[in-house]
Structure formats: structure tokens, C-alpha cells
Amino acid sequence: xxxxxxxxxxxxxxxxxxxxxxxxxxxxxxxxxxxxxxxxxxxxxxxxxxxxxxxxxxxxxxxxxxxxxxxxxxxxxxxxxxxxxxxxxxxxxxxxxxxxxxxxxxxxxxxxxxxxxxxxxxxxxxxxxxxxxxxxxxxxxxxxxxxxxxxxxxxxxxxxxxxxxxxxxxxxxxxxxxxxxxxxxxxxxxxxxxxxxxxxxxxxxxxxxxxxxxxxxxxxxxxxxxxxxxxxxxxxxxxxxxxxxxxxxxxxxxxxxxxxxxxxxxxxxxxxxxxxxxxxxxxxxxxxxxxxxxxxxxxxxxxxxxxxxxxxxxxxxxxxxxxxxxxxxxxxxxxxxxxxxxxxxxxxxxxxxxxxxxxxxxxxxxxxxxxxxxxxxxxxxxxxxxxxxxxxxxxxxxxxxxxxxx
Amino acid sequence: xxxxxxxxxxxxxxxxxxxxxxxxxxxxxxxxxxxxxxxxxxxxxxxxxxxxxxxxxxxxxxxxxxxxxxxxxxxxxxxxxxxxxxxxxxxxxxxxxxxxxxxxxxxxxxxxxxxxxxxxxxxxxxxxxxxxxxxxxxxxxxxxxxxxxxxxxxxxxxxxxxxxxxxxxxxxxxxxxxxxxxxxxxxxxxxxxxxxxxxxxxxxxxxxxxxxxxxxxxxxxxxxxxxxxxxxxxxxxxxxxxxxxxxxxxxxxxxxxxxxxxxxxxxxxxxxxxxxxxxxxxxxxxxxxxxxxxxxxxxxxxxxxxxxxxxxxxxxxxxxxxxxxxxxxxxxxxxxxxxxxxxxxxxxxxxxxxxxxxxxxxxxxxxxxxxxxxxxxxxxxxxxxxxxxxxxxxxxxxxxxxxxxx
Numbered sequence: 001x002x003x004x005x006x007x008x009x010x011x012x013x014x015x016x017x018x019x020x021x022x023x024x025x026x027x028x029x030x031x032x033x034x035x036x037x038x039x040x041x042x043x044x045x046x047x048x049x050x051x052x053x054x055x056x057x058x059x060x061x062x063x064x065x066x067x068x069x070x071x072x073x074x075x076x077x078x079x080x081x082x083x084x085x086x087x088x089x090x091x092x093x094x095x096x097x098x099x100x101x102x103x104x105x106x107x108x109x110x111x112x113x114x115x116x117x118x119x120x121x122x123x124x125x126x127x128x129x130x131x132x133x134x135x136x137x138x139x140x141x142x143x144x145x146x147x148x149x150x151x152x153x154x155x156x157x158x159x160x161x162x163x164x165x166x167x168x169x170x171x172x173x174x175x176x177x178x179x180x181x182x183x184x185x186x187x188x189x190x191x192x193x194x195x196x197x198x199x200x201x202x203x204x205x206x207x208x209x210x211x212x213x214x215x216x217x218x219x220x221x222x223x224x225x226x227x228x229x230x231x232x233x234x235x236x237x238x239x240x241x242x243x244x245x246x247x248x249x250x251x252x253x254x255x256x257x258x259x260x261x262x263x264x265x266x267x268x269x270x271x272x273x274x275x276x277x278x279x280x281x282x283x284x285x286x287x288x289x290x291x292x293x294x295x296x297x298x299x300x301x302x303x304x305x306x307x308x309x310x311x312x313x314x315x316x317x318x319x320x321x322x323x324x325x326x327x328x329x330x331x332x333x334x335x336x337x338x339x340x341x342x343x344x345x346x347x348x349x350x351x352x353x354x355x356x357x358x359x360x361x362x363x364x365x366x367x368x369x370x371x372x373x374x375x376x377x378x379x380x381x382x383x384x385x386x387x388x389x390x391x392x393x394x395x396x397x398x399x400x401x402x403x404x405x406x
Numbered sequence: 407x408x409x410x411x412x413x414x415x416x417x418x419x420x421x422x423x424x425x426x427x428x429x430x431x432x433x434x435x436x437x438x439x440x441x442x443x444x445x446x447x448x449x450x451x452x453x454x455x456x457x458x459x460x461x462x463x464x465x466x467x468x469x470x471x472x473x474x475x476x477x478x479x480x481x482x483x484x485x486x487x488x489x490x491x492x493x494x495x496x497x498x499x500x501x502x503x504x505x506x507x508x509x510x511x512x513x514x515x516x517x518x519x520x521x522x523x524x525x526x527x528x529x530x531x532x533x534x535x536x537x538x539x540x541x542x543x544x545x546x547x548x549x550x551x552x553x554x555x556x557x558x559x560x561x562x563x564x565x566x567x568x569x570x571x572x573x574x575x576x577x578x579x580x581x582x583x584x585x586x587x588x589x590x591x592x593x594x595x596x597x598x599x600x601x602x603x604x605x606x607x608x609x610x611x612x613x614x615x616x617x618x619x620x621x622x623x624x625x626x627x628x629x630x631x632x633x634x635x636x637x638x639x640x641x642x643x644x645x646x647x648x649x650x651x652x653x654x655x656x657x658x659x660x661x662x663x664x665x666x667x668x669x670x671x672x673x674x675x676x677x678x679x680x681x682x683x684x685x686x687x688x689x690x691x692x693x694x695x696x697x698x699x700x701x702x703x704x705x706x707x708x709x710x711x712x713x714x715x716x717x718x719x720x721x722x723x724x725x726x727x728x729x730x731x732x733x734x735x736x737x738x739x740x741x742x743x744x745x746x747x748x749x750x751x752x753x754x755x756x757x758x759x760x761x762x763x764x765x766x767x768x769x770x771x772x773x774x775x776x777x778x779x780x781x782x783x784x785x786x787x788x789x790x791x792x793x794x795x796x797x798x799x800x801x802x803x804x805x806x807x808x809x810x811x812x
């Protein structure tokens with residue numbers, strides 16, 4: 001059970017015209033900086049983070065620099081105190097300067113972390129969600145680096161949150177058989193015209209989806225016209241969300257949100273720059289009760305804490321391929337629970353890993369059952385692609401985190 | 407005057423034992439990810455950003471990816487509207503995912519930006535400070551990307567700030583002959599013992615310095631003992647500062663600041679995690695009138711704006727080798743001016759470029775005359791090392807930004 005090798009792969013996938021496009025990322029090449037961690041037994045764990053293509057090689061290089069420190073470790077011993085290893089890697093005395101805890105080095109750490117969890121679940125021959133649910137609250141907390149959260153969520157408080165949920169867990173396990181609901185992001189990419197949008201929604205409705213996201217952030221007239229198409233095609237009772245992908249500045253966001261409000265969206269996503277906590281605070285107050293969602297560009301637990309303290313995010317969208325991997329995702333989910341904010345992950349992993357994590361969040365942390373983003377464009381590249389039926393993620397049964405690529 | 411080539415160099419410099427050490431960075435290898443931009447005339451501009459060694463190659467790689475877009479541009483045409491080019495590079499539709507506006511890609515942008523300014527000044531055969539002082543307020547604003555600052559500092563407001571200072575500029579030009587004061591960081595690295603600390607301070611006093619920084623963030627007893635040595639060696643009238651380099655969490659910072667207060671430091675620097683705006687806000691209120699300084703790990707103008715809005719930083723320490731280069735440094739200096747906060751740069755460039763920028767800040771923006779950090783360890787590697795006399799930076803006279811390496 002000893003790690004003998006850590007390696008990396010630079011995988012890039014060309015998408016069909018318009019797929020993945022938003023107001024900011026006009027030419028995405030969905031790419032994974034992959035970590036492969038091998039045991040002496042031959043078993044291999046796979047970790048992913050998403051990039052948009054160019055620069056994926058830099059994340060791979062950072063994985064090489066950081067990952068070597070794991071060679072020689074026993075996987076069970078490593079995961080029995082993963083929080084310590086995470087902190088040691090995150091605070092590498094030289095690489096830390098390049099973040100800290102953000103950007104290329106933190107994406108690399110995420111890929112490594114995700115590979116460790118995948119390998120750990122495979123070595124126990126269970127799906128990741130099942131492994132996580134067998135852990136005691138103490139074992140979960142041992143996975144986490146809670147440094148710089150002492151004012152809100154220290155070790156004792158994290159334990160308390162998890163222990164308080166123990167009695168109600170069994171009542172929530174029915175989600176494992178019903179499957180976790182999904183929502184469809186792939187209908188409404190920015191470069192899709194009204195015809196394509198309406199065709200996509202029709203197909204998605206046929207596939208059982210009842211919730212849809214639309215990329216906005218263009219000229220307001222363009223956004224409004226497409227919002228109209230979306231609402232008309234999806235129906236009055238459908239749940240719809242708008243995603244500006246950080247395109248607006250604060251004055252633009254104030255204007256656009258007022259106009260888009262008429263379409264009754266569940267949220268406005270990433271209305272402005274992801275570093276601008278106070279702009280989001282101002283906006284949230286101005287547009288209430290219209291809700292703000294964000295998280296896909298919040299790189300770590302510290303900034304997540306600040307967003308929650310600012311009381312401006314109604315739906316938190318952490319991503320284990322943006323945060324430092326699965327362990328920091330769990331940390332942020334605990335933080336969100338403390339602040340009473342639902343967690344609806346952004347799926348840089350195309351939902352493969354997060355389909356496990358939302359089950360843990362629901363059952364062990366007691367987060368409400370929401371829905372998980374669905375982006376199926378890379379399905380054909382996974383060994384075990386997420387299995388959606390009637391708009392719900394069917395609970396994965398294969399060992400690991402479903403991250404293996406063909 | 408056309409750019410024909412953009413290249414990069416990975417330069418790493420081993421320091422003497424203990425030099426550069428702090429509570430977090432125990433084994434620094436001061437390194438520069440260098441951008442070289444060449445004109446058809448053969449003239450070459452040099453841009454620098456600092457790293458701690460490992461990973462410097464990733465910044466060089468990002469420079470390669472971003473820098474090619476400048477080939478074929480005329481330097482005067484480029485700098486007549488540099489703000490637009492900056493935004494285009496910062497928002498590269500694929501590389502942006504790796505930040506945005508932080509980490510490896512933003513460090514690369516800083517190195518490129520700094521090379522553009524160096525080349526521009528050389529092509530006009532003047533030192534950078536002189537070039538910047540000959541620009542009209544409009545020309546200065548054209549250098550800047552003010553996006554996402556609209557709520558505080560739009561184009562009109564930036565112009566107004568600069569124009570308001572025009573009448574008083576000539577009164578401030580005496581600084582060009584007296585030289586800008588320095589303070590000495592190199593006396594008090596974390597791994598220097600009391601004897602070495604006292605020897606260093608004695609030598610520094612002999613060299614005309616009257617202000618000294620001490621690295622703290624160790625066991626409190628160690629910090630207090632060294633603070634005592636510093637105060638005794640420097641004298642009761644010396645200005646002293648303590649720098650924790652992000653080591654403390656909030657509870658630790660609250661305790662340590664209360665203890666260190668007795669030594670009458672001008673500031674406590676980087677008391678906790680650089681992303682934790684609300685922790686700094688809490689701390690600032692708790693320890694007032696003791697002041698907080700930070701900035702070296704604030705990657706962009708948006709987070710700088712948030713820190714200023716949070717009213718918790720008494721001395722802002724932006725660094726043109728952390729922010730996206732000289733232009734974003736000027737943007738942040740304008741922001742700080744609006745909030746009435748002095749700018750005392752962190753010198754990732756060892757002061758080479760910032761000795762120009764503090765002159766611009768003093769004369770054109772009307773910032774108070776403070777002092778500039780001094781770290782002489784790489785002096786022997788520069789073509790024109792900063793020239794300090796009686797503890798003051800002597801105004802550089804060579805064309806460019808003084809960034810050329812031997």
C-alpha cells in the first residue's frame with residue numbers, strides 16, 4: 001500500500017463549436033491537468049483539475065514539483081492525517097510564493113489531493129461517497145487543514161457540526177437510491193443562438209431536466225432576448241439561472257440584474273470580479289431578494305470564509321478542481337453549513353467527483369438536497385461517465401471517485 | 407521602434423545562510439523570472455518578478471505564452487494605450503482560468519509589463535522616474551486598466567486625482583536631489599541570532615539608516631527576545647517594524663500584537679493570511695492605534711481596493727513584482743491616495759524599480775515622503791545597483807528602470 005510513483009498527464013479536449021463558451025471564456029479547450037498516483041500493488045489513483053487549455057502544462061509542471069513528496073508514503077497512513085500533508089504541500093517554502101493558496105500551485109495541489117482520495121477509495125474497493133460516509137467525524141476532521149479558520153471553524157467546532165448530524169443521517173440515505181437531481185448548464189452557452197437554445201432545452205426537458213442555466217454578460221439586449229427564449233422554451237415553472245462569468249463591473253451588474261429580475265431566475269451567478277467581496281456585498285443588498293451564486297473562482301477556504309462573513313452569497317459553488325481538492329471542498333462545505341448557506345458545486349470535473357461529494361454533503365453534513373450542475377461534453381472520455389437518468393445523477397457504484405479517463 | 411522578440415530568463419541566486427529567511431519562507435532562493443523585450447534597433451528592455459526559487463520556470467513559461475502577443479508592436483504606440491493591452495493580456499481567454507489576475511499568470515504579466523516600461527524609458531533615453539514625470543495626467547491614465555474599480559476610481563476620478571496634484575509638483579522635486587530615504591530589512595532576518603542582529607544594526611546605523619525591520623512569527627518568547635535586542639541596538643529613537651510574514655492565525659496575531667506593542671513599532675506587517683480581509687479588519691480594530699502594514703501578497707487592484715475599503719491597513723505595501731507590474735502599481739497608488747493611505751512598497755525587485763516609482767508617487771500623486779525598503783543581497787548582480795548614501799536612495803540617472811541584470 002506504498003506510493004511508488006506520482007506522474008502527470010496533460011489532457012486537452014476540443015469541444016464542438018460554441019460549447020463551453022461564456023461572456024469571458026470565448027474559446028475554451030476543456031483540459032485536465034491529471035495526477036496519477038500509483039501504489040506498489042499496481043493500483044492507480046486519478047486526480048483532475050480543469051483548465052481552459054493554454055497553460056495546462058504549467059499545472060502539470062507544478063504537480064511534478066509538489067507530488068514527489070508523496071512517494072514512499074503508505075496510503076492509509078497518509079489519509080489518516082491528510083490535513084497535515086495538505087498544509088505542508090500548500091506551504092512549500094518556495095512554491096508558496098507563487099500563490100499562496102491560489103493559482104497554478106493550488107490547482108496542482110487540488111489535482112494531487114483528488115488523486116489521493118481516488119486511490120484511497122479504490123484501495124478500499126468502494127466508491128468515494130461510501131468511503132467518506134464510513135468515516136467517523138474525527139476521521140473526517142483529520143482530512144482537513146483548518147488553519148486560518150480559527151475564528152469561525154476550529155477543530156472542535158468542525159467535529160461538533162459533524163457529530164450533530166449523526167442522528168439524522170439514516171433518514172437522508174434515500175437519496176442514494178433516488179439519485180441526486182441535476183441541472184443543465186449545457187443548454188445555454190453564450191454563443192448558442194435562440195434556435196439552438198430552444199432545441200437544447202426541448203431535448204433537455206425530454207431527458208427529465210427541470211432546471212437550466214443561461215450564460216449572460218453580453219450586450220443587455222442580447223442577454224434579455226436569450227433570457228426570453230429560455231423562459232419561453234423551458235416553461236413558466238422551470239427553474240432558471242443566469243451566469244455572467246464575472247463579466248460585469250459593479251454599475252453594469254446593478255443595471256443588468258434589475259433587468260433580468262423579470263425572468264424570475266433562482267440566482268445570478270458570478271455577476272462581477274470574483275475577488276471583489278465588497279462589490280458583491282453592495283450588489284446583494286441592492287438586488288435582494290434576487291440571489292447571488294458564486295464560488296468557481298474562489299480559490300481557497302480563507303476567501304470562502306470572507307464571502308460567507310460578508311453575507312452576500314445565497315448559493316455557494318465551491319469546486320474541488322479550484323479549491324485545493326476534495327478535502328478543502330469538505331472544509332468549505334462545513335463553513336457553509338455553519339453560515340446556513342447551501343452548497344451547489346461548480347463542476348470543473350464535469351460532475352464526476354462532485355456526484356460523490358454532494359451525497360456526503362447531504363447525508364453527513366446535512367446540507368439541503370439541491371441540484372448538481374450537469375455538463376456532459378466530456379462523457380465519452382471517462383471510464384465511468386456520470387450516469388444521468390430522468391435528470392438525476394444515479395449513485396456511482398464503481399470504486400474510487402469516477403475520475404479515470406480513457 | 408518595433409518589438410521583434412520577447413524572451414525569458416530563469417535567474418536564481420543562492421543567498422548567504424539565513425539571508426532572506428522569515429517565519430514562513432525558511433529556505434528562499436531569490437529568483438527572477440525575467441522578460442527581455444527587444445526592438446528592431448537592438449535596444450532591449452528588462453522586466454523582473456521575484457520568486458523564491460522552485461517554480462520560477464513556470465513563470466518563465468507563462469511569460470512565453472503571454473509575451474508573444476507583443477511582437478510586431480511599436481513601443482510608443484503600445485505605451486500610448488498600455489491599459490488596453492494590459493487588460494487583453496490579463497484576460498487571455500484561456501490563461502485567465504489559471505488566475506484570474508493572480509498567481510503564476512499574473513506574475514508573468516508583471517514581468518512583461520515591467521519590461522515594456524523599461525524599454526520605453528530606454529527608448530526615450532531617460533530614467534523611468536523622469537519618463538513618468540513627463541507624462542500628462544491623461545497619458546498616465548492611458549497606461550492603466552481601471553476595470554472593476556468603477557465604484558471608486560473610474561477614469562475621470564483618476565484624472566482628477568492627478569490633475570489636482572499638478573500645482574504642487576515643483577515644490578516636491580527637491581526629493582530628486584536629496585534622495586529618497588530607505589529603511590533596512592536586511593538586518594533582521596528570522597534566522598539571524600541576537601549577536602548577528604546587533605552587529606547588523608550597528609553596521610546599518612553607521613551606513614546612515616534610522617529605520618529597521620525585524621522578522622517575527624516564531625515562538626512568542628523568541629520574537630520578544632529579538633525585539634528587545636533590536637530596540638536596544640537601534641536605540642530608543644530608531645523607527646522599528648515587525649514582520650510576521652502571514653504566520654499567525656487571528657487569535658495568535660491578537661496575542662502577539664499586544665505583546666509586541668511595548669516595543670513601539672511603526673507597524674506590524676502581514677500579521678495573518680493575506681486573503682483574510684475580515685481578520686485584518688478585526689485585528690486592526692483590536693490593536694489600534696498599533697498599525698497594520700501589508701501588500702506584498704495582494705495580487706491585484708481589486709483586492710487592494712477591498713483592503714482599502716475595509717479600512718484596516720495603515721501602510722500599503724504594493725509591489726510591482728506582485729501586482730501586474732508598474733502600471734497596476736500606479737493604479738493601486740492612486741487608489742491609496744484616494745483613501746489617504748501612504749504607499750511604502752515591498753521590494754521584490756530589491757528596490758531597483760521601486761526607487762523610480764516612489765519618486766513618481768511623491769511628486770505626481772502627492773503621497774507623503776516615507777521610506778523605501780532596502781534589501782542589498784543581490785546588488786552585485788545588477789548592471790546599475792541602487793546607490794544608497796547616508797541611508798537614502800540616490801536618484802538613478804541611467805536610462806530605464808534599473809532592472810538590467812549582469
